[in-house]
Amino acid sequence: MAERGGGGERGGERGGFGRGFGRGGRGDRGRGGRGGRRGPRQEEEKWVPVTKLGRLVKENKIHKIEEIYLHSLPVKEHQIVEQLVPGLKDEVIVITSYYGFGRGFGRGGRGDRGRGGRGGRRGPRQEEEKWVPVTKLGRLVKENKIHKIEEIYLHSLPVKEHQIVEQLVPGLKDEVMKITPVQKQTRAGQRTRFKAFVVVGDGDGHVGLGVKCAKEVATAIRGAIILAKLSVVPVRRGYWGNKIGKPHTVPCKVTGKCGSVTVRMVPAPRGSGIVAARVPKKVLQFAGIEDVFTSSRGSTKTLGNFVKATFDCLMKTYGFLTPDFWRETRFIKTPFQENTDLLARPKGLVIEAPAEKIEA
Incomplete structure (x- = not known):
């Protein structure tokens, strides 16, 4: 037991934490686990200011931190705050891993989206970006010429803007199924990225799946949500026996x-x-x-x-x-043919007034 404790001290002197993640005295954190009791440092490092503001604080020329706020002076040394605000306390709120919280399927706060789920509560964005459609289908949806997403499915129109699905399927929910790290061997070494699997659906016959790989977890999730909305497909439901009530199961095997x-x-x-x-x-x-x-x-x-x-x-x-479904169907015009006049108009017509000549 004594030898293992000694190993912990040696590990601590090397600067390692080891398996135990224990807290000990100065540098007594090593493979053996928890070192001795943590106490104050034996020798406090003497502060040698390197900025003009630090020199003034060290010489007691500035007595309150409000004097710094008054003139908007940049504080680049933490000892300045420690000297001007003596009763300062600190507390660790949370310690998280690199890319995960838990396995749950809950939705989370912005950026706090873990490995198996999204932790915390998500709130609305401060400033919603205004949607400017760039496709013909997007313009028709923005002008309320298309009211249901089934009109798009009927004519097999390609959806290239996720805002189209957001507007036509308002009750859409998303869920992060998994985030897994993937690696690629390059000349410089291994390159690690994160792959996100996201499922979206409204619980009423529409579901989509998106897969995105990115360097950051938040970017991967955001891209996967967009791809999932672009891949939303209709789901046909049927009955098990008698056709009573609403469809509740798959129509067949x-x-x-x-x-x-x-x-x-x-x-x-x-x-x-x-x-x-x-x-x-x-x-x-x-x-x-x-x-x-x-x-x-x-x-x-x-x-x-x-x-x-x-x-x-x-x-x-x-x-x-x-x-x-074998009964004869009547073919109707596509939304592009019905709204030809609307699509023929330019998006924004700007007419400049002629400049008046100024006589000298």
Whole structure:
């Protein structure tokens, strides 16, 4: 035991923390765990000011910190504050890891989005950026010429602005499924980035999946949310037996696959609930499925492939038409053809008044 304690002291002298993360005396933090009791330093370092303001404070020419605030002087030495504000106290609020909080699926504060979920409570932005559409479809949505997202699905129009989905599907919620670090071997060494998987949905037949890789966690999550909104697809729902009430389950047996993971969904009677693992259950809740039986096979511990296979399974609900969809449909004009005059107008017409000549 004495030898291990000695090892802790040696580790502390080298400046290491070790496994124990213990707190000890000066430098007594090492592999052995907690060193001795932490106390004040034996020899306080003498302050030698390096700025003009520091020299004035050291010579007692400035007695209150308000004199510094009055003239907006930059403070570049912490000893200035320590001398002018003697009763200063400090406290550590929280210590977090590099890129994670917990595994929960809760939404969090801005920037405090952890590995398995987003911690804390999220608030609205201070200044919302005004949306200026850059595509024809965006202009039609901004002018309220398109009221439902089904009009876009009917004509298979490409959606290239996430604000279109935000305006047409107002009750959209997002969830961070996982954030995992990925590495690439380069000539200079390993480059680490973060890959985020985000699912969005309104719980009423619309769901989307986004995957984004970036150097920072916040950037990856933000990009994944945008990609998930751009990939929102309709989910067809049906009945298990008699067509009573609202559709509550998948219309038929469907199978989705990604990599080695295969997900199969089977219609379930009303009241069965979602019989699925944690990952597909969250996706199915966002899609608005209330009752379903699922089975999965393959490497389901690979969450990325697992959630992609579930999303592929939901996409296939509209991949084919059952006999009740065989009736003849009347083709209508696309939104671009109906609003040709609106789209032909320039976005902003600026007419400059002629300058008046000034006689000398």
